[in-house]
Amino acid sequence: MNLDLELRQSIQKAVSVLYNQAAEQLQLQPTNAEFEGSHTLVCFPLTRISKLKPEETGAAIGNYLVAHSGIIARFNVVKGFLNLVVSDKTWANVFAAIYANKSYGSLPATGKEIMVEYSSPNTNKPLHLGHLRNNFLGYSVAEMYKAIGYTVHKVQIINDRGIHICKSMAAWKLYGNGETPQSSGLKGDKLVGKYYVEFDKNFKTQVKELQENGVTEADAEKQAPIMKLAVDMLQKWEAKDAETVQLWKTMNGWVYNGFDVTYKRMGVDFEKLYYESDTYLLGKEEVLKGLEKGIFFKKDDGSVWVDLTGDGLDQKVLLRSDGTSVYMTQDIGTAILRFRDFPKIEGQIYTVGNEQEYHFKVLFLILGKLGYEWAKKCYHLSYGMVDLPTGKMKSREGTVVDADDLMQEMVDAARTQTQELGKIDEMSREEVDDLAEMIGLSALKFFLLKVDPKKRMMFDPNESIQLQGHTGPFIQYTHARIKAILRKASSMNIAADETALKNVTMLEPAEREVIFKINQYITKLQEAVREYSPAVIANYAYELAKEYNQFYQAVPIFNESDPVKLKFRIAFSEVTANTIQKAMALLGIRVPERM
RNA sequence: GGUCUCAUAGCUCAACUGGAUAGAGCAGCUGCCUUCUAAGCAGCAGGUUGCUGGUUCGAGUCCAGCUGGGAUCACCA
Known part of the structure; x- marks a missing residue:
């Protein structure tokens, strides 16, 4: 079940029932933190159809959704924005579906190649x-x-x-x-x-x-x-x-x-x-063929050119006057x-x-x-x-930052910090090495990937890359924390089951936020691919970890006496850890069991 | 000079492609570890989104001009 899709369809239906017209493009966005709700419909564009004020349009749609959609518990309208509160029952169902889907996080094979x-x-x-x-x-x-x-x-x-x-x-x-x-x-x-x-x-x-x-x-x-x-x-x-x-x-x-x-x-x-x-040496034949077909032209000195002035560019040489190739020719051939x-x-x-x-x-x-x-x-x-x-x-000028040196520095820094925090007392030498490697490279990779690829970025070698805050290690830490919870749950023989998940009726605010994030994963993946931007995934992974940490702080899991809730929170933590692991894997970053 | 591109908190970056009072981290200041890992959490402070106009219900986002960075425009690769 795809919540966003379902919600869109419900809204489409509401509009067509209420105003007897189809809404073209719905503007659905996450609700600002200051208002209640998770999804917000921007009502301004719909006033053309409804012939009502944005506020009235929003209220009408909101009322319809509460009465008929089965997924909206209540709503509020602020200016032209309809803030929708998805019912906890719906959130629980969304989560149960994700939990049951073993291949959540990747799409089925398309047969396409790239x-x-x-x-x-x-x-x-x-x-x-x-x-x-x-x-x-x-x-x-x-x-x-x-x-x-x-x-x-x-x-x-x-x-x-x-x-x-x-x-x-x-x-x-x-x-x-x-x-x-x-x-x-x-x-x-x-x-x-x-x-x-x-x-x-x-x-x-x-x-x-x-x-x-x-x-x-x-x-x-x-x-x-x-x-x-x-x-x-x-x-x-x-x-x-x-x-x-x-x-x-x-x-x-x-x-x-x-x-x-x-x-x-x-x-x-x-x-x-x-x-x-x-x-x-490749490409020359292609260019000669193109010349025969009149796609390219030859100058008096024998050099071959392509004329791109019609495309707003210049003329470009493809074969020198002595008949040899240039870089472009080679790239054509390759x-x-x-x-x-x-x-x-x-x-x-x-x-x-x-x-x-x-x-x-x-x-x-x-x-x-x-x-x-x-x-x-x-x-x-x-x-x-x-x-x-x-x-x-x-x-x-000798200002080049060497890749090997930089990776080594990051790993060393990670090892030092891990030692200072006293986290490796029970680890073997090999485990410590592997952990330092994971953390150091995570800091480096995340640092380089979190920025939109198109943009130039700054790196200050004197100010070593952070291991706290908006970083790879922060996300790894969240993962390791969850793993500790799962180990404890396992030792207490607490295992999640789907019936328990379906019986959840009340959620903590922090739980809704995390489910909302987890539910976004595929959308974010698609956006990242569309934009050719790992930064979308990097920032998503950070936000997910951040939300989970808020939950972790607000809700002591093992203090819960209701077994249904306890089981839900274990499953919920497990899915979060898996999602973090998958997102980080897309960035080429491994996540540790403990750190 | 032509073309392309960038400019957001002291610093490094976000902002769902035109939506609400522009958000994070670092740095600074306050709190929180006898309870699942404090590499964490909560809070304070920090902004005329380079400048000037325009487009419209609404602009960091679109358009024009300016200012300042960067890239590119080889019979180099």
């Missing part, structure tokens, strides 16, 4: 704070789609080739002395990143020297020996020079080993990895390849920062022009940058 791309790093340096937002977002959106019945394919494209990795290779060759992750004890991605920094340092020195000898800056940047070596390596790589390819494979291998460790700790996964080294690999997917979601909005706008337009229907179902999940108090993260 692809989510996220992460997609370069292989020349370690993952940082920005990647964390990307990974957590992409993973979460994928989980949300699963929950509404999709089969989801998580992929990423690894930018494993190009000048950036050649820079690391060049610096390693010149200054590395054969250093490896094994010999240095450094994580592979960190080692390769170290040589990327090394490249930059030496490059700058060389450019400066050249400039002092009268070379212009632009020329100096081209003439710097280390840059020439990197460019040379890129050309050799493209020519499949054995030695260069070998070094490239070796260093990328180090990076992947490092990334694997990071991904594992983040708790993200991928079904298939695409590598730019395999895909960077998109098509993916739809061949996964023919059943209806679309792709690209989790990529908002600085590439223009790029994706163009990409989707081109795919549409090429005649691919699925282009309409491709979506750029664009998210804002994570700023530091000093502004943007800049690797050259």
Whole structure:
């Protein structure tokens, strides 16, 4: 039974009976805390049909609902707002239905499939704070789609080739002395990143020297020996020079080993990895086909372009005058390849920062022009940058917040706090480690996911992420608290049964609030998917935990003498814990049994 | 310069897509642990929603203009 739907239908019926007309769109919203009731009908739009004042319209509908709907106990009208009080009996039924539904919280399989791309790093340096937002977002959106019945394919494209990795290779060759992750004890991605920094340092020195000898800056940047070596390596790589390819494979291998460790700790996964080294030549044929069909055009110098001025954009190059591909060309090819690999997917979601909005706008337009229907179902999940108090993260200024370091700091902070609170006296070493891991990552993930993805956000590394208040650990704590209650109930042999649930007639205000929240779960999930926003789920989970804590404080469960109420409260607590667990799982956050 | 985007409490964020007196957390101040976990609960204080107009029963939300951030506009990726 869906309360909101039922209520809407009742109101529709009331309107059509009272005014002999169908109401188009009903505006139903949660009631403000200061008034009695849970659902509020905004009456202004209905005055056109009723030809009465908003207050009179509301009162008439309210009276009808009390008399005929069977779910409304009473109502009040304030200005043009009809505040409806759902009867406790109805709430109890709503809850009983949720309790009986073992698959509550996810929708049945639809047979639909979708692809989510996220992460997609370069292989020349370690993952940082920005990647964390990307990974957590992409993973979460994928989980949300699963929950509404999709089969989801998580992929990423690894930018494993190009000048950036050649820079690391060049610096390693010149200054590395054969250093490896094994010999240095450094994580592979960190080692390769170290040589990327090394490249930059030496490059700058060389450019400066050249400039002092009268070379212009632009020329100096081209003439710097280390840059020439990197460019040379890129050309050799493209020519499949054995030695260069070998070094490239070796260093990328180090990076992947490092990334694997990071991904594992983040708790993200991928079904298939695409590598730019395999895909960077794709797309050219598609562009040539498009050229034949007259979708694209060729300039005198032989370069191929698409004209998007009709769509309010510019002209965009797709093939250089020497016939080689650009980034856009490659993305066209990769998109098509993916739809061949996964023919059943209806679309792709690209989790990529908002600085590439223009790029994706163009990409989707081109795919549409090429005649691919699925282009309409491709979506750029664009998210804002994570700023530091000093502004943007800049690797050259050393202000980058490393993903591994940050996760470690969070876990350490969680462990310290757990110890201080004296909660781990009876836990084994392994349990403590696992708990610290859960709490630390929860704080981090929740922090990054609670903000609307579209918006840029602030992160202050000096002010460590909170573990109290509007945080992941707060929600985890609520879950652990409920689990303690359930353990106690179990030891007292108190088990909920459906007959007890149906016999509940009177509810505490806090209980109504929590049931209201639990009942919202699917709606919120759908909203989150529609908006591509895990933030909706994060804030929902917080509100649910908050409501439960109010109940917890107001109603001492085991003081209850009425067995029906006692059983109800146990079941009610259990469903709350399950809902919290499910919502958090959508965010990639685990919840502990005790903390 | 063109296009896009953002601006809400001291700080970090919400606001169900146009609805009631704009809500949380942190920071500050007051209370509450011999009763299920105080990583909690209750309360106080904090706002001309960047500015100016407009649209209507009603605007943080829509429109125009301004101010101030950010992004983007390569035969780079």
